[in-house]
Amino acid sequence: MQDEGDAATTREVVLAARGVTKIYRMGEVDVHALRGVDIDLYEGELLVLLGASGSGKSTLLNILGGLDTPTSGHVRYGDWELTHADEAELTNYRRKHVGFVFQFYNLIASLTAQENVALVTEISEDPMDPTDALGLVDLGGRLNHFPSQLSGGEQQRVAIARAIAKRPDVLLCDEPTGALDFRTGVAVLSVLDQINRELGTTTAVITHNAPVGRMADRIITLSDGSIQNVETNATKAKPSELRW
Amino acid sequence: MSPLHKKLFRDLSSMRGQVLTIALVVAAGIAAFVGVRCTYLSLLESKEAYYERYRFADVFAHLERAPDTVGEELLAIDGVARVQTRIVDAVRLPMEDMLEPATGQIVSLPEHGEPVLNAVHIKSGRMVEAGRSDEVVVLEAFAEAHGLEPGDHLPVVMNGKLRRLRIVGTGMSPEFVFAMPPGEMAPDSARYTILWMSHDAVAAAFDLSGAFNDVTLKLEPGASESDVMTRLDAVLERWGGAGSVPRSHQLSNYGLEQEMGGLRSMANTAPAIFLFVAAFLLNVVLSRLIALSRPEIAALKALGYADRRIGLYYLELVSLIVLMGALLGLAFGNLIGGAFTQMYTQYFRFPDLRFRLDNGVYGVAVAVSLISGVVGALGAVRRVVRLPPAEAMRPPPPADYRRSFFERSALFAMLGQATRMILREVRRRPLRFSVSVLGIALSVGIVVVGRFFADSMNYLIDEYMQSAWREDVAVGFLEPVSMRELHSLEGEPGVFRAEPFRIVPARISFGPRHRDSAVMGYSAGSVLRQPIDRDTNVVPLPAEGILLTRKLGEVLGVSIGERVRVEVHEGDRPTLAIPVAGFVSELAGLQGHMRLGALDRLLHEQDTASMALLSIDPARYDELLRRLQDMPGVVSINRKAVTVERFRRQSGEMNHIFAAVLAFFAAIIAIGVVYNNARISLSMRSRDLASLRVLGFTRAEISRVLLGELALQVVCAIPIGLWIGRKMGEGIMSFYDAEMYRLPVIVSGSTYAFATLVVTAAALVSALMVRQKLDHLDLIGVLKTRE
Numbered sequence A: 001m002q003d004e005g006d007a008a009t010t011r012e013v014v015l016a017a018r019g020v021t022k023i024y025r026m027g028e029v030d031v032h033a034l035r036g037v038d039i040d041l042y043e044g045e046l047l048v049l050l051g052a053s054g055s056g057k058s059t060l061l062n063i064l065g066g067l068d069t070p071t072s073g074h075v076r077y078g079d080w081e082l083t084h085a086d087e088a089e090l091t092n093y094r095r096k097h098v099g100f101v102f103q104f105y106n107l108i109a110s111l112t113a114q115e116n117v118a119l120v121t122e123i124s125e126d127p128m129d130p131t132d133a134l135g136l137v138d139l140g141g142r143l144n145h146f147p148s149q150l151s152g153g154e155q156q157r158v159a160i161a162r163a164i165a166k167r168p169d170v171l172l173c174d175e176p177t178g179a180l181d182f183r184t185g186v187a188v189l190s191v192l193d194q195i196n197r198e199l200g201t202t203t204a205v206i207t208h209n210a211p212v213g214r215m216a217d218r219i220i221t222l223s224d225g226s227i228q229n230v231e232t233n234a235t236k237a238k239p240s241e242l243r244w
Numbered sequence B: 001m002s003p004l005h006k007k008l009f010r011d012l013s014s015m016r017g018q019v020l021t022i023a024l025v026v027a028a029g030i031a032a033f034v035g036v037r038c039t040y041l042s043l044l045e046s047k048e049a050y051y052e053r054y055r056f057a058d059v060f061a062h063l064e065r066a067p068d069t070v071g072e073e074l075l076a077i078d079g080v081a082r083v084q085t086r087i088v089d090a091v092r093l094p095m096e097d098m099l100e101p102a103t104g105q106i107v108s109l110p111e112h113g114e115p116v117l118n119a120v121h122i123k124s125g126r127m128v129e130a131g132r133s134d135e136v137v138v139l140e141a142f143a144e145a146h147g148l149e150p151g152d153h154l155p156v157v158m159n160g161k162l163r164r165l166r167i168v169g170t171g172m173s174p175e176f177v178f179a180m181p182p183g184e185m186a187p188d189s190a191r192y193t194i195l196w197m198s199h200d201a202v203a204a205a206f207d208l209s210g211a212f213n214d215v216t217l218k219l220e221p222g223a224s225e226s227d228v229m230t231r232l233d234a235v236l237e238r239w240g241g242a243g244s245v246p247r248s249h250q251l252s253n254y255g256l257e258q259e260m261g262g263l264r265s266m267a268n269t270a271p272a273i274f275l276f277v278a279a280f281l282l283n284v285v286l287s288r289l290i291a292l293s294r295p296e297i298a299a300l301k302a303l304g305y306a307d308r309r310i311g312l313y314y315l316e317l318v319s320l321i322v323l324m325g326a327l328l329g330l331a332f333g334n335l336i337g338g339a340f341t342q343m344y345t346q347y348f349r350f351p352d353l354r355f356r357l358d359n360g361v362y363g364v365a366v367a368v369s370l371i372s373g374v375v376g377a378l379g380a381v382r383r384v385v386r387l388p389p390a391e392a393m394r395p396p397p398p399a400d401y402r403r404s405f406f407e408r409s410a411l412f413a414m415l416g417q418a419t420r421m422i423l424r425e426v427r428r429r430p431l432r433f434s435v436s437v438l439g440i441a442l443s444v445g446i447v448v449v450g451r452f453f454a455d456s457m458n459y460l461i462d463e464y465m466q467s468a469w470r471e472d473v474a475v476g477f478l479e480p481v482s483m484r485e486l487h488s489l490e491g492e493p494g495v496f497r498a499e500p501f502r503i504v505p506a507r508i509s510f511g512p513r514h515r516d517s518a519v520m521g522y523s524a525g526s527v528l529r530q531p532i533d534r535d536t537n538v539v540p541l542p543a544e545g546i547l548l549t550r551k552l553g554e555v556l557g558v559s560i561g562e563r564v565r566v567e568v569h570e571g572d573r574p575t576l577a578i579p580v581a582g583f584v585s586e587l588a589g590l591q592g593h594m595r596l597g598a599l600d601r602l603l604h605e606q607d608t609a610s611m612a613l614l615s616i617d618p619a620r621y622d623e624l625l626r627r628l629q630d631m632p633g634v635v636s637i638n639r640k641a642v643t644v645e646r647f648r649r650q651s652g653e654m655n656h657i658f659a660a661v662l663a664f665f666a667a668i669i670a671i672g673v674v675y676n677n678a679r680i681s682l683s684m685r686s687r688d689l690a691s692l693r694v695l696g697f698t699r700a701e702i703s704r705v706l707l708g709e710l711a712l713q714v715v716c717a718i719p720i721g722l723w724i725g726r727k728m729g730e731g732i733m734s735f736y737d738a739e740m741y742r743l744p745v746i747v748s749g750s751t752y753a754f755a756t757l758v759v760t761a762a763a764l765v766s767a768l769m770v771r772q773k774l775d776h777l778d779l780i781g782v783l784k785t786r787e
């Protein structure tokens, strides 16, 4: 499935997974969340992951981001084999290279927008200024607001600012618009698109809205733990042109 | 400041209710531990310093009369470092402000210079001057009790002659910290005193010029006490020596050691229980609090924070809370330690008794709290960070939702919705529920611990003493009197019945062990005093032989049928060998009991009594008292009600303050536990509860769900806690093995009721505070974020 042979191949592979399976033991039954997935993330691309609920999208993204380990298979970041990495190495991997955006934002309630971003810049090597990161997501005026004082979309934008402030090599977003209305969703996607273009951050976005795929370089569809389809867009749509 | 530190301080301040109550739990544990233990240590230290500075002797001996030159002989004994010869004798003080005469001892001071041993600490006024035959220094406590000051005069009957002595100073000495007449249960500063007078004046009054009748020794370091005593007794044999007494048996020191021993077992047990209960609760509360932050911990991990850094964060959080508790505990501990010590200064008179906080003890208390908190917190953090962050970000695995047999029963269907939710919650997290119940039960238990000692003391006073002493008045005579004289008392005003009673001061020994105590003689058919056991049952006296206090039997290591040596300390001072006929489990003292007839036969006396026990018409007491005072040979007149009351006051005051302080701390701990329990369930279930509110449930209805669970915990905890309290009481008492008292573990109904009340009140206060939170539940906010 990897030999698409067009635009993507000209770029370098940043993150590669081979034969990744994930099995959850639930007492008597085994849940096969992933069944031998091979996937490459190319430098600077914007990838959209589609798939029915329960198809294994989050599981895959978590494994790629070092939040979880596969039951079998390999994950490689550049030359770095993550499969056998220990907890400290995974932490280091996340800290240096990965930015996460979750459906439920996962901001720290007792920290302001700026402080939530600073939480990450604190422990990064060459971070952006938290104010600049928030400026990028158009929240420069809400620096000192606490999450509870922000709307869902604004909170998600803080989460994005927090994820990108460390200038990650890979940005992983699990249903970033899942909790948002259409307009706010588009705004959030615009931010992701803009960051992908301006900073060249490899970005993977999980979504339930198939039309979102139009803004991606590639669309991968998961089904029951396996990759069902890979599609490459010749031309990417602007987020503002999307409808769902 | 780093964002994590900002988070730390914001979290602390937003949880301030919880933080404060947890800190108070820590403070209560530390304060109880530090306050009580350091009071004990301060007493111990003051005592040691007192003994050292005022040269408390090692060996004491009383004799009839020996020329001063014998002193040189004693100094020559191997191992003797210093010798102080002196004159000590009994005196009577017919005080104007008391109907009964006070009694006491007069102690001679060297004509010139300080006593070599047992120096006097002058509290007010000055020392007696050489050559002044009317000057006297009086025991400070006695002076206080009678409002006497230097310059006042004191009537003293010395050697049968009444004299008016001038008080020049008040003082105290390590020899008389516990000044009480032999055979008494509690010191009575108004009725017993020590007078210090210049040697020549005492010698003149007792016809002992150029002689002494009492000697105290200081030993060389490393010298054998028993060898010296054997040599000393051999020398004094010729001079009517009554047998030497080592420091450990010296009356005041023995009483003091006993009291301190009791205190020590108290100081070792009760505060430790408090500290450990508080530490345990801290552990539970913190681990729960942190379990709640599971999503935050996961988010930090996802952002790339290392486990170690996250652990450090919680370490800081816990340390700050414990530090707050430690500072509060230090303040409280100093406060109650100061108050306890202040109380003890009234009781143990040391020249310099001040509360000193021991850094080691404080350090231990803080360390125990800190370790327990850190273990609880880091355990919870570890449980979260061990999970892959992907999993930790999800809420904990859903509970087992199968319906139990009970839930399928018809009874369950009849219960209201709220009750069903409560019962399901309990069933789903039985461990959590049990730990909550245990926590509350422990706080109930420590309220009981705080009070049971007072209960046991009350039993001793109200039940035991009342049954043991049925007389109204006990009259003591200088010399044993005949039965005829004694029964003539029945003709005195208001006397219904007069019974003879004999107390023979004696040293009871078996093999190498001995105790200085007394043998009680009971006349046949006497009803006013009979030996009774700890359950107040009368123990019948055998026709022959002696009944010993069970504890005395244990101390001596003697069994029934063996003979104890009884060295009588009065009259011709015979030494008797008496077979042990049995043991009585008595609550107080160490003594022997015999039939008066059998005792008289052994003493080769007939029908004698040293005391008369009277049952009287209380209305005519004053009249009787005046008649008794005029009788020659009457040395003491004790009204039982007064004695018991004095004892109650002395022990009661201290126990009540102790109990009140511990109950206060226990209540703080109870509030801390119950409140935090409720707050944590609130946080855990706020989403459910908010959903219910959104569905249209009223505030009262959702409160019922949460507070109902709390109520269920409290209801389950109370009986368990009362039981735990009693068991802890038994544990403490098993350490409290003083020779003076052997208190039974009595927990009164009112203590059980009080403990129940304290914890119920704590629960109500917590419920009200939680109810406030419930009423302000942020419906939208709670639903906006994922739990």
Ligand SMILES: Nc1ncnc2c1ncn2[C@@H]1O[C@H](COP(=O)(O)OP(=O)(O)OP(=O)(O)O)[C@@H](O)[C@H]1O
Residues within 6 Å of the ligand: A024, A025, A026, A031, A032, A033, A051, A052, A053, A054, A055, A056, A057, A058, A059, A060, B391
């Ligand atoms: N912790 C877990 N324990 C057991 N099974 C799990 C666990 N996490 C995920 N699963 C199962 O693994 C499968 C894949 O889950 P995953 O969360 O990756 O799906 P998804 O594609 O992200 O779905 P959605 O679009 O609903 O978020 C599902 O069948 C899910 O039930």
Ligand SMILES: [Mg+2]
Residues within 6 Å of the ligand: A057, A058, A059, A174
């Ligand atoms: Mg998912």
